[in-house]
Amino acid sequence: MSKKNKIYWSLGVTEKGTRALLTDENSKFKWLRFQRNRRILVVLELLGLVLLALGSFYTSMTSSLNLSEATEVIVFSLAAILVIMLTLGAYSFLRIAVRGIADAPNELLDERQIQIRDSSYRHAYLAMGYLILGIFLVMFFGPDLRLFEPEANDGSYMLIAALFAFASLPSIFIAWREKDI
């Protein structure tokens, strides 16, 4: 390994950081070597993404709960912090669990890791295609969600959840499929 820490700008990772993840240097995360624990993380991440997307319906939800304005702000803020912590936390652990394979460049991976990374991206691409198709079907044929109207629901949370899903789906697939390490 060269002394200089190479930065892979397009992937958003560094050589040293990726190598550290790939070589299990951190013994604190041994519990992530078990497939069952990684699958629990996957479920938590998916739950976080769904809850984040549900933030778009904040206006509908709070109006049906009949809360005072102050309570509404406190409840929503606490819920938002918890959901963001859950999503970001699960995502960070997922990346450690799959040793950053999803974001690693070819030159730092072996042929099996490259194969599993590429097939995971293919699965992620297909999953996002079906998700977008599902959203379109709901928007055109389902109930009026009023996602992008002033004084109505705020569709931006759904977009943020979708973008986060784009980033985390390859790691989700790798974490689900890899056996105990």
Place this chain on the structure above:
Amino acid sequence: MYATSMSRNAEVPVFNQIEEVRTKLGLSRQELADMVGVHYQTIGYLERGEYSPSLVLALRISEAVNKPVSELFSLTDPKKGKK
């Protein structure tokens, strides 16, 4: 040449003797992995028959353990002697 009706992506299991040979040589998975330039987990996948190596990796492993490729890998199960 194979028959035209044969699928290009048909998964044919590749059997190997990596674990037996590695154990005989007293090598750990990590040591063999370092010798052939892969992650130790990949050696585990190979030994369990859950991953079929590329020709390059098969040749590297055969060189590392000093055994011919044909002795290490086969399309028939050496324990059962059938496909």
